[in-house]
Amino acid sequence: MFSVRIETLGCRLNHVESESLAALFLQEGFAVCRGNTSTAPVVLCVINTCTVTSKAEQKARRLVRLLLRTYPTAIALVTGCYAQLEPASLEAMDDRVLAFPGKQKDALSLLPSCLRALLVQRGPAPIDQYVCGMRALLASLKKKIISLELTSEFPSQTHMPTRNALPQLTGVPHAPRVSVSSFSEPTAVPRFALYAPRFLFHSRASIKVQDGCNSGCAFCRIRFARGRAVSLETHEVIGRVQALEARGMSEVVLTGVNLSQYRSGSIDFAGLLELIVQETHTIHIRISSLYPESVTSAFLRAIAHTRVSPHFHLSVQSGSDRVLRRMRRAYTRADIYQAVSDLRSVRGEPFLGCDIIVGFPGETEEDFADTQRMCKTLRFAGIHVFPFSARPGTEAFAMDAKVPQRIAGERVAAMQQLAEKNYRAYLEYWNGRELCAVVEQSVARVLTENYLSLPIIERGGVAASAGSHVRIRVHNEGAILL
Secondary structure, three states: OOEEEEEEOOOHHHHHHHHHHHHHHHHOOOEEEOOOOOOOOEEEEEEEEOOOOHHHHHHHHHHHHHHHHHOOOOEEEEEEHHHHHOHHHHHOOOOOEEEOOHHHHHHHHHHHHHHHHHHHHHOOOOHHHHHHHHHHHHHHHHHHHHOOEEEOOOOOHHHOOOHHHOOOOOOOOOOOOOOHHHOOOOOEEEOOOOOOOOOOOOOOEEEEOEEOOOOOOOOOOHHHHHOOOEEOOHHHHHHHHHHHHHOOOOEEEEEOOOHHHOOEOOEOHHHHHHHHHHHOOOOEEEEOOEOHHHOOHHHHHHHOOOOEOOEEEEEEEOOOHHHHHHHOOOOOHHHHHHHHHHHHHHHOOOEEEEEEEEOOOOOOHHHHHHHHHHHHHOOOOEEEEEEOOOOOOOHHHHOOOOOOHHHHHHHHHHHHHHHHHHHHHHHHHHOOOEEEEEEOOOOOEEEEOOOOEEEEEEOOOOOOOOOOEEEEEEEOOEEEEO
């Protein structure tokens, strides 16, 4: 048996796509690992990258170098947003690095069966003899895939070689030689083809329902990496959620680059939520992130259902109207306050999180004070704060009035202190109260419906496996199973 190592950096969307690829490799008979856990020879490392900040790109390059050193006979396939925007610089790192365009990431659903065919074709041989063939295969596949049309049509399986069409990866001397080119080559690959019915690395299921973005925020280049907004058709979303529910999954996270831009015919994201609730029975639904303008009356009606988790993460970025205008955001500070008020009016005391950028060009002490005041007043329990990172190709890259790194760092530290204080206050509010929760992968922790990650301190005889739904009581900073 051969092994594939998959490493993921960045957003939840990347993690969903990596899980999907892992499931396909498992289906084709490969072992899949994350970290140094494989006992089988690693023939391929897949690195799913991020380009939100320069530090994210540096982290990706360090990881690629580490994997090349750790597995001197493996190929490093780098995909994701960084690979989409900077493929040449990545491939220049080493002959064994292949950058795969992030916009065509769904076409990687073809890779596991093609790679398996190559290994069967080669038969038993020392692992280092596979490298040249794999590099040629991946380069050829990349060339073909770049020319493929991405469609919204399903199913795609009719275009792909299935596992049953291939011999087992046993390495027997007389295994029939299988030519990769003998399979009918697809002319199109459906968007959202990367879909995981099983989850290897996470205890909670996730479905990508939207990708890309039509906004023009001054600081962001994700729209260049992922393209314009596209959505998974409503009937396909519902079918996937129903399939997860039938398999006993207790929760599904709906993910996308910008869920406010979900459209399937006349159905927007609020309509999608309503339909999922109507067409399912027990599965809980969590929303990965929101924009303030997403909190409409229709959305509020949809989240009133108790199976929608009371956890909402808002993409806020700043509490200063002046900075929001420079960022080209589509809302004001008043819109943020109204959205939070509306969410609480429907769901009581949900976990409210937000993203904050500090040190944006031109951000003054007064602007930063507005952001601090907003986060304190609105009691955001989870604040994801990071310093502004100038991204090539964006409007903000050339903006004047740069904030010195030292000052930006001080603002990050101040926001992190506030984040810790807000979280402690929220945790204390729930101390002694009962909540629904999902048992995490480690089986030693739970994640509550309102996004409290707690260690299990008392089991009370309850048998709880990873992914199962349990009832808990919050006790200090832990969970008692009921």
